[in-house]
Amino acid sequence: MNKWEDNKAWFMVIPVFLVVAASAIIPLMTVVNYSLQDIFGPGQRVFVGLEWYKDALTDSRLHDALSRQLLFSSLVLLIEIPLGIMIALMMPKKGWGASLSLVLVALPLLIPWNVIGTIWIIFMRPDIGLLGAAINNMGVPFDHTASPFAAWVTVMMMEVWHWTPLVVLLAYAGLQAIPEAFFQAARIDGASTWAIFRYIQLPKMRGVLTIAILLRFMDSFLIYAEPFVLTGGGPGNSTTFLSIYLVKLAVGQFDLGPAAAFSIIYFLIVLLFCWLFYQVLLKVGTGEKS
């Protein structure tokens, strides 16, 4: 085989390589470059080595934001995945009811993210908000701009309202793909509804649920627009998640170096968690030891 012919394939890859380079690798490299320098202004920069990384890793506010972020993402997964599966199980399987419920469920996904924040600001306002005023009128003081607890509840509700539909759609698609014979066989075997869920529906949804968990983890870990609009990270720092803190650092204080170092760390954390999830989920239910 001619060596030249053998390598021709690489030329075919060049267009894709260029696109990926321009869209991902070059910006990423710029960030790496920034993260190693102290930047005072255009043309005024000093190489500082790993200084910013040390700073970032010892920054207590970053630690706080990270633990807040982990708590938030865990809650998101714990609530949205079971809730999404439950809703998907309750949705009609065919007929006009199926189409209607799909449209209704998908509605929150069609709304721009910052609009969602705005909707929930109005919805939860203690004086005129439909839910906020209702809670306050029942004698429970509830103000997401004043109480960290109320802020968390509001952000969680918003997140669940916004993104559970994605889990529902994925789970629903997974359920629809199960051949009818499985349910017929289970009925003949005398299986209970729970057994059907546990031994047929859940195992058959494994693939789509893996995707749902990964997507929901990544998205919730990177969440920015909705809590930024709703609470701006407050009250205090109580809803300052990683990306909100990062933007405060980079845009608010214009500390490009530390912000870049922080971005890299952030990116690595997301990558690490996704890899872990993926490794675990690949093995769940296949009988291999993880």
Add this chain to the structure above:
Amino acid sequence: MARIDLKNLAHSYHPNPTSATDYALRKMDHVWEDGNAYALLGPSGCGKTTLLNIISGLLKPSEGQVLFDGQDVTALLPQERNIAQVFQFPVIYDTMSVFDNLAFPLRNRKVAEADIRVRVEEVAEMLELQDVLQKRAANLSADAKQKISLGRGLVRSDVAAILFDEPLTVIDPHLKLLLRRKLKQIHARFKLTMVYVTHDQLEALTFADQVVVMNEGRVLQIGTPQDLFENPQHTFVGYFIGSPGMNFLPCQMNKGVATVGDQQIPVGKDTENLSGNFELGIRPEFLQLHAEKSEGAHKVLIKEVENLGNCQIVNVQFAEQSLKVKLSEDQEVPVEYGFLQFPAQWIRLYADGDLVQNNQKLQPQPELAQ
């Protein structure tokens, strides 16, 4: 184990059926004996799966009753009927071991764990699954999975009937044979009533004691493989069973002689009082083709010879019609022209598709012609 009675059974997927074509299953009345193996045979869409699902209880018939051992089970759910069903695609519980799969129907019925162990091991041994009992069912081959589906039916000691819905479709050809033999062994050992849906006549004929041939929602004939071969009750049965199917020639009957075009074929003594238009049917296997002229033979044009290795299919032209003749592999096929014999004892006459029986005046069969 049970006898299955189908009483005035009919089913339509339309809410308000008006014409006969609205029925997926036309009105039928049958008794299927306890311990027999029945095969439902017919082309796709003939209603065989509908009938099977009605027997299993997955489908409620729009008319009529299903009786198991004289007891009306029409309104009962599948799990209350004591039947087992094996589907076209193997249904197994992916996350369970083979043992747990086989134990599942028993555990759902709250059978004691010790009894479960005994039953499962017994069934596993019979199905040759004992080596993989602790393995995950999901990692096995299609034929092993299909055995597990079958096993889940067999573990239940109270099972009334086992229903099969084209269970060998996804199995490799060489394993099909083994699995089919296994089914026969199990049938012989347990004397279970078995109902087997298939569109493959070879499968039906080798598996069943009684073959139920269906077409367009009607049961056309129930009989032994030999019956179906020698005495098809309907032209469809003649055409569908056998390879190639029965030959049919439109003819005029007069005084026991059928006239096809310009040719005359004596049909036999029972048909003297028949007159009018009929169809003459004869199996390719029963036609005789020779190179030399003999008494009562018709001269035919040889159009085509197909050698299938173990037999030869000869396409001949007779009275402007095409006929197929099946000859043994070693018989010499005449060149260009040959002489064809119609043995009278193998000639069957049909009117409107139905067999004309024993010289009786033709009567429409009331149950079938709804």
